[in-house]
Amino acid sequence: MKVLVVGGGGREHAIVWALSKSRKVKKLYCAPGNGGIAAQAECIAIPATDVAAMVAWARENAVDFVVVAPDDPLALGMVDAMEAAGIPAFGPQAAAAVVEASKIFSKNLMEKYHIPTAKYKAFTDMEAALAYVEDQGAPIVVKADGLALGKGVVVAQSVDEAKDAVRSMMADGRFGAAGSRLVIEECMTGPEVTVLSFCDGKHLVPMPSSQDHKRAYDGNQGPNTGGMGAISPSPHYTPEIARRCMEEIFLPTVAALNAEGRPFQGVLYFGLMLTPDGPKVVEYNARFGDPECQAVLSLLDSDLMEIFEACRDGSLDRLDIRWKNAAACCLVLASGGYPGSYEKGYPISGLEEAGRTAVVFHAGTKLGPDGAVLTSGGRVLGVTATGGDLAEAIGCAYHSAKYIHFTGMQFRRDIGRV
Incomplete structure (x- = not known):
């Protein structure tokens, strides 16, 4: 099969890496791809959000299957467009991807179908939102309704901080149209866990649990980012909690969407909080999380292409999906200044040495004219290692990262330890 993966970050590199092992895949393309993906797939210079150009290219090049990985093209209906053009595609259609594209939709869905989540209220008027914050007090959570690169959430520790977040989103347009509507919700407490799940419209198969580390700095301090690292499995996700999540959250969500x-x-990505009252939904995503994807797919012991096909044709219940009896850690190496402003174009050294003990997934890289790998984004690399247990996987990821250098490189030193 000729397979096109849409996207150009660390998640897409992990998907390309896993698909490259499939006996069913003969040729891999990635659009737009990046400097690391180019070693395993032919990169095509089409923006991930250009639906018409992507469909036209896939048709002209007789692509057999398309994997739409990022949130924006899913929300824009790229899967719908591919299928309408007769090209099989993996990913939810726009009507289902709205569970991520609109937090107001997802919160209303959970309320209607009694799926446990934080108490909330939605707003389109800034003054009403500010009054609600004043009435509720802090800590409190302010969320942009739409897609905001994983950065549209502020966990405010004071009323003033929450009000600043409301004004930044609604008046200053920090996230554009994504922040014109808000969800303001209670601040839940407890360990956070991510469970990614394969879905075929009727059946759901959870992957190993994982834990993302959203804050920029050690000790879960600093601003939210797209994710500074992830481990799998989460030590907090016990068999009993997994059973409750399946019965109270996962299956009810699939049924609600149907x-x-x-x-x-x-x-379907379930962002969970293990509160004193039981597991509750923090958020849904309509795709693999990043960097959770890198850690979780490192543990897959089945053919990913077969799983993608089963999700599309409704036969997921007939697959035996296997996972390694191991643990994984993905350590994100980021540009200095991320998630704020940062410089690009710095050469990266040590990739070959690090690759001897870990898989180095590229997120924000490009190839220079001389073939050198250069930085080109905020999150640059995801150094991903596996081990017999979490301690071994974490140690291996940090050991491997020691070989890598680029100007301004920053990373958290406590991934998997908080």
Whole structure:
């Protein structure tokens, strides 16, 4: 099969890496790809959000299957467009991807179908939002309704901080149209866990649990980022909690989306908080999380292409999906200044040495004219290692990262330890 993966970050590199092992895949393309993906797939210079150009290219090049990985093209209906053009595609159609594209939709869905989540209220008027913050007090959580690169959430520790977040999103347009509507919700407490799940519209198969580290700095301090590292499995996700999540959250969510005429086929991401009152949903995503994807796919012991096909054709229940009896850690190496402003174009050294003991997934890289790998984004690399247990995997990831250098490189030193 000729397979096109849409996207150009660390998640897409992990997907390309896993698909490259499939006996069913003969040729891999990635659009737009990056400096590391180019070693395993032919990179095509089409923006991930250009639906028309992507469909046209896939048709002209007789692509057999398309994997739409990022949130934006899913929300824009790229899967719908591919299928309409007769090209099989993996990922939810736009009607189902709205579980991530609109936090107001997802919160209303959970309320309607009694899926446990934080108490909330939605706002389109800034003054009403500010009054609600004043009334509720802090800590409190302010969320942009739309897609904001994983940065549209502020966990405010004071009323003033929450009000600043409201004004930044609604008046100053920090996230553009994504922040014109808000969800303001209670601040839940407890360990956070991510469970990615394969879905075929009717059946759901959870992957090993994982834990992302969203804050920029050690000790879970600093601003939210797209993710500074991840481990899998989460030590907090016990078999009993897994059972409750399946019964109270996972299956009810699939049923709710079906009841709304929005069957979900693809990867459904459950961001969970293990509160004193039991597991509750923090957020849904409509795709693999990044960097959770890098850690979790490192543990897959089945053919990913077969899973993607089963998700699309509704036969997921007939697959035996296997996972390694191991643990994984993905350590993100970021540009200095991320998630704020940062410089690009710095050469990266030590990739070959690090690659001897870990898989180095590229997120924000490009190839220079001389073939050198250069930085080109905020999150640059995801150094991903596996081990017999979490301690071994974490140690191996940090050991491997010691070989890598680029100007301004920053990373957290406590991934998997908080």
